[in-house]
Amino acid sequence: MTFKYIGRPVPPQDGFYKVTGTAQYTLDVELPGMLYAKLVTSTVPHAKIKKIDVSKALQVPGVVKVVVGKDFPYRVGMYAGDRDLLAIDKVRWVGHPVAAVLAESLEAAEKAIDLVDVEYEELPTVFDPLEALSPDAPLIHEKMEEYRHSPAFRPIPGTNIANKFTLVKGDVEKGFREADVIIEEKFYIPHVSHCFMEVHNVVAHYHLDGTVEIWTSWQNVAPIRQIMALSLGIPHNKIIVKIPYVGGGFGGKAGLGWEALVAILSKEAGYRPVKLVLSRKEQFTSAAxxxxxxxxxxxxxxxxxxxxxxxxxxxxxxxxxxxxxxxxxxxxxxxxxxxxxxxxxxxxxxxxxxxxxxxxxxxxxxxxxxxxxxxxxxxxxxxxxxxxxxxxxxxxxxxxxxxxxxxxxxxxxxxxxxxxxxxxxxxxxxxxxxxxxxxxxxxxxxxxxxxxxxxxxxPPNASASAILKFNEDASIDLLIATGNFGQGTVTALMQIVAEEFGLPLEKIRVDYIRDTHKSAYTWQTVGSRGLFTDGIAILNAIEDAKKQIFKIASEVLRCPEDHLELVDGEVRVKGKPWEKIPLQDIVMGYTYPNGNSIGGPVIGRGVFMSTHTxxxxxxxxxxxxxxxxxxxxxxxxxxxxxxxxxxxxxxxxxxxxxxxxxxxxxxxxxxxxxxxxxxxxxxxxxxxxxxxxxxxxxxxxxxxxxxxxxxxxxxxxxxxxxxxxxxxxxxxxxxxxxxxxxxxxxxxxxxxxxxxxxxxxxxxxxxxxxxxxxxxxEIVDEALKKFLEFKKMVEVKK
Amino acid sequence: MKFEGKMVLNSRREDVWNFISEPSKVIECVPGLEEYSVEEGKRVTAKVKVSIGFIKGTFRASSSVVKEDHQNYTAKLKLSGSGVGSGFDALVDLKLNELEYGTEFIWLADVNVSGPLGSLAKPMLEGYVRKIVDQLFDCIKRKLTNSTI
Structure with a gap:
């Protein structure tokens, strides 16, 4: 089968906006009356917070408020549900945010964080996970049983085990008894940073009517809304999450972010918008x-x-x-x-x-x-x-x-x-x-x-959806929530739509700003799933739209629906290409010469849901x-x-x-x-x-x-x-x-x-x-010998 | 890391003791000092500019007196601070010995430095500490001389 768009090396369609500098990132979001937040972070790895003195910080001109964890003792999270917004009673690592300063300028906020005095009572520490498994190890989360975790995981309260996963198939002991060769090895991989170009940054505006608007450099809109709804008790329809262009994610913008914290800061600041931008150093030391x-x-x-x-x-x-x-x-x-x-x-x-x-x-x-x-x-x-x-x-x-x-x-x-x-x-x-x-x-x-x-x-029920709206000229607005952080999936999805309708790629429009109120739903864009799950949702939306189109066309062309096909933006009768109607005559409904009309605006919707996981x-x-x-x-x-x-x-x-x-x-x-x-x-x-x-x-x-x-x-x-x-x-x-x-x-x-x-x-x-x-x-010695001989030879030649 | 040093000051032991017992006097001798405040119990908080190799920035530091023994002219101070992605804490023992023509100032510091600063080689840190201490004592000497005049 030959395709017009599928399999073609179409350049990423958002490239134009990036190379012309017109792509807008969260960093570009500036709102009237916006405050800047900076975080005071822990300088000790494990300690009780005895006292936080914010009085000096409040004296810095431009500082509006300093908030501490006790002000809002929420637990947030997607799977383990273990995270505080700011340290509540104790800090658990060097870099743990303890307080947030809100100021009229970034400079004032930066100056003030140095003036927040935190008094700690240090606790025993554990840095190695093997030592953390010992029964004598200091306990990092004493109240793990109170955390709201997903049923797919098994935390073990009273230990440092956040999840225990076990898998057994067959009889391992028998297998080893029958083995002729046995290999035993130990491996190690250190912590690494995602090193995306754009650091974590969020703007949040908690409105007086209880609506929260979020702009964030993140991979997905839906989980942010879900986390905030479950953790902060805000109804889903009161949370609007918008994601503009994103400068890289690599998984580091997929889990729990800073959105809930910044939303609460906005509320604490008297419903003024607040912006938080991490420095590269904070990205290494305070972010996951x-x-x-x-x-x-x-x-x-x-x-x-x-x-x-x-x-x-x-x-x-x-x-x-x-x-x-x-x-x-x-x-x-x-x-x-x-x-x-x-x-x-x-x-x-x-x-x-x-x-x-x-x-x-x-x-x-x-x-x-x-x-x-x-x-x-x-x-x-x-x-x-x-x-x-x-x-x-x-x-x-x-x-x-x-x-x-x-x-x-x-x-x-x-x-x-x-x-x-x-x-x-x-x-x-x-x-x-x-x-x-x-x-x-x-x-x-x-x-x-x-x-x-x-x-x-x-999760087995991680779904996706797509909505496809036709405009008067048979161009298409494709509403999807697929994250767009440099991987190019959206272009591939547009190719699918262009292929299926026989339309030029220019006629397909995807808004690059994801918005929980305006985009369709997809669980997350992670795990290399976007093309597969959202692609299937789009194909189902296309099928839905085609059904509507063929229904109208069959009446107009007086031909059964299954005798029709879509070719190059036209509905044609199979085998009779001269019997046809251009798509633009159908997609808003068909109007007969006398003014009678049938059909209506064509909107296709499709979903993906895995049925076998x-x-x-x-x-x-x-x-x-x-x-x-x-x-x-x-x-x-x-x-x-x-x-x-x-x-x-x-x-x-x-x-x-x-x-x-x-x-x-x-x-x-x-x-x-x-x-x-x-x-x-x-x-x-x-x-x-x-x-x-x-x-x-x-x-x-x-x-x-x-x-x-x-x-x-x-x-x-x-x-x-x-x-x-x-x-x-x-x-x-x-x-x-x-x-x-x-x-x-x-x-x-x-x-x-x-x-x-x-x-x-x-x-x-x-x-x-x-x-x-x-x-x-001996290998190094031999190599050194060869090196010296080679050097000698070169010198002799000279 | 342990650092230690000795310094001879051409002032009487009592004068030196009185001087170093006044946090507001000593703190002004700290090189790179940008601002400070003295609180109850001789606790001092200060903002100090540091520049060690490629690490440059300001530290927010505080010191408090753990023990003070005027009779034996000994004291123990606790220092801590953080900045430029690094942190430190230190316990400093001070002792003043009376000499015929002045005072011997002995100090011993047990310092923990964390973060990028801590990853610097000890000789590099020692060089910096030495420089800071020299500048600090030069200043103390100067002030003591001026006050005796």
Whole structure:
């Protein structure tokens, strides 16, 4: 089937507004009478608040009010419901907001926060999640049982466990008894920041009539309204959330934000609008970041390569508040088996409170963590078994239509083709062909790979909707709530509408400001679900609109509805293209020459609701957690400098089974972005804490991010298209998964070449050099010898 | 981190003691001082400008007297503060020894520095502390000399 828009590299349709500077962000929102808020944050990691003296701050000219947590003791949240707006009785991390200053100018607010005196009574601290699990550990949340949490999670009051996820399938002990080779490894991933360009910022206006208007740099409108309604008791229709353009999200703008706090501040300020903008430092120290992670894995294999037993424990360092991270803990748990069929598996995933920064989602949502563990286990097992790593993967790959995942979900036949993904991956990276020798003999080259699978981590009833309104000229206003924060999904959705009506893309209009009162509803734009869920809702809205159009046209053309078709903006009788009516003559109702009219304005509505997903059994983790699975693989060719520990990625390959590529340009941008983000987190990124829980690198000078020089010379991507019958044109999601395989593929490449284990991220030059020195000092010595010989040779030549 | 130092002041021990017992006098000698207030019980809060390597900004700090022993000329101070994404707290022991021609001022500080500032190498911090202490004592010396004249 040939398409006019589907599969075409249409540039992102919001690009015009961005490059012309006309796109409006929340930062641009200025309202009459608006006040500026700044936060006073805790300087101790765990303490009772004895006294807060705001008297000096109030004397600063321009300061209107200083509010403290006791003024509004709400608990807010989506999943764990554990968060205060400002610290109420005690602080739980360095950076915990304790008070907020409201002033006529930002300068006055900044000056005043230094003058708020907080007296603390320090409490014992715990920074390591493993120590936080000890019965003697200080308790960070004493009243966990009072928190309003989602039924999908299991907090354990009286401990620091915010959620306990367990999964059991088969008989793990029996599996290990039958195994010929057993691998046991420990893994670690540090906290990282999302590093989006636009920091968190919110404007809120609490009106006298009880209506709250919010403008925010966030990924989704609906959950903000839901959180505020449930936590603050404001009726849903009194909360209007607007999201203009957003400068990046990566999951860090998906969970609980600052909206409820700023709304309350607006009310406290006498119903004046209030703006809160975090500094980059506050973004690192007071806003939620990606959690720290430990993985303890034991894997059993038969001699022939069959993966028969897997016992894995994940410990997530959630920091002081775990509202969204409890769901990451759940996702890391049920994705433990990756792309492989493992008959006996046991998973325990604990989301644990510590006195560190609160945590939240980041691109991949637990899958990068589970795959960091599993994909390295595969290579270690391959070495022990004497089987090629690619071959070992081939032996164990799931078979859609036959295999069950670890949650007991039988994979549908059209779930994807992981075997084909692996084949293409091997071909593109030249697996089995030796790399060229590097010019410098103290460097080595190697290839590595990792496979992955990803589905959206969402509640089973996470729905979406779309409304499609025709205008007089048959142009369309498409009302959707799909988040638009740089990923380009909206353009792909517009392509679907243009394709279905045969209209030029210019005739489709999407308002880039999301608004709970004006947009349709979608649960959230996260988990690479937007194209799939909102795409289906749009297709259903299109079908609804088409029914209305064909009904009118059938009367006008005197032809049964099923004999009609829509081609190039016209309704035609099939096989008689000369019998037709242009769409603009129908979409507001048809008027006969005598003035009689039929029909009316055409408005299509459509929804998406998953019918096969379920909650997971709280003890065994069995059930259907996700609406699709996208299979993929990453392969890299790298060069390692054995003297410095530096890694250069020479070539990166990503192969994805996307079902159907709606827009190859957008996929390429996702592949490039995801690969680089995976590379940055894999090689460099780490929030560092000192022994008192302070972040020591809360800026881009000390927090190393990928630079231009680190970008691989070549990143290529290929798609395998196994259409999913209920996806839009067969498509599945792509956004997050492009970063999952990067770090394990690099670690595997290093291990293949050097037999040096790098189970901890980041694989920075320092950490690689240290690992080389500890595990294979002879390699470094040999490299140094080669370097000196080379230097001598060059000098002799001179 | 522990820092310590000694300084000889050409003033009588009693004069030195009286001077350092007056927080409003000592605080004015703190380099980079922008503003301060003295409260009940000799508690001082101050805003001080700091510049160590690439870290520049202002600190909001406070000090209070934990113990004061005039008979033995010893005192213990507690200092704490935060700013530029960093924090510190310190316990400082002071002792004055009488010399033939002046007073020996001995101090020992046990300092916890957190955040980016704490991540600086100790020699760098020591260099900064040394500079600050030198400036502080120079000022104290000057003021003591002026007051005796």
């Amino acid at each position: 970041v990606r959690e720290g992670f430990y993985g303890f894995a034991k894997a059993g294999f038969k001699k022939d390569g069959r993966f028969i037993a897997y016992d894995v424990k994940f410990i997530l360092d959630a920091g002081a508040y775990a509202d969204y991270t409890v769901n990451v803990g759940r996702a890391v748990g049920y994705s433990a088996d990756g792309c492989y069929e493992i008959p006996n598996i046991r998973v325990e995933s604990l989301t644990v409170y510590t006195n560190k920064i609160p945590t939240t989602a980041l691109r991949g949502f637990g899958y990068p963590e589970s795959h960091w563990v599993l994909e390295q286990i595969m290579d270690k097992a391959a070495e022990k078994l004497g089987i090629d790593p690619a071959e070992l993967r081939k032996i164990n790959l799931v078979k859609p239509g036959i295999s069950e995942t670890c949650t007991g979900e039988r994979l549908r036949e059209d779930a994807g083709n992981p075997q084909k993904v692996l084949e293409v991956l091997l071909e593109e990276i030249g697996w089995g062909k030796p790399s060229e020798k590097p010019r410098e003999p103290w460097k080595i080259r190697s290839k590595g790979l990792a496979l992955f699978v990803k589905g959206p981590a969402q 379920t909650y997971l059994d709280p003890e065994t983790g069995q059930g259907n957690p996700t609406i699709f699975h996208t299979f993929g693989g990453t392969a890299v060719e790298i060069e390692v400098n054995l003297l410095t520990g530096e890694v250069e990625v020479l070539k990166g390959v990503q192969v994805l089974d996307l079902g159907k590529v709606i827009n190859p340009l957008l996929v390429e941008q996702q592949v490039n972005g995801g690969f680089l983000m995976g590379l940055s987190i894999g090689l460099y990124e780490q929030i560092k804490f000192d022994e008192r829980g302070w972040v020591v690198n809360p800026n881009f000078t000390n927090y190393y991010l990928i630079r231009i020089k680190d970008i691989p010379k070549q990143i290529i991507w290929k798609t395998v298209e196994t259409p999913q019958s209920d996806g839009p044109y067969g498509a599945r999601g792509v956004g997050e998964l492009t970063m999952i395989g990067v770090a394990p593929a690099i670690a595997n490449a290093i291990y293949r070449a050097l037999r040096v284990k790098l189970n901890e991220l980041p694989m920075s030059p320092e950490n690689i050099w240290k690992a080389l020195r500890e595990q294979r000092p």
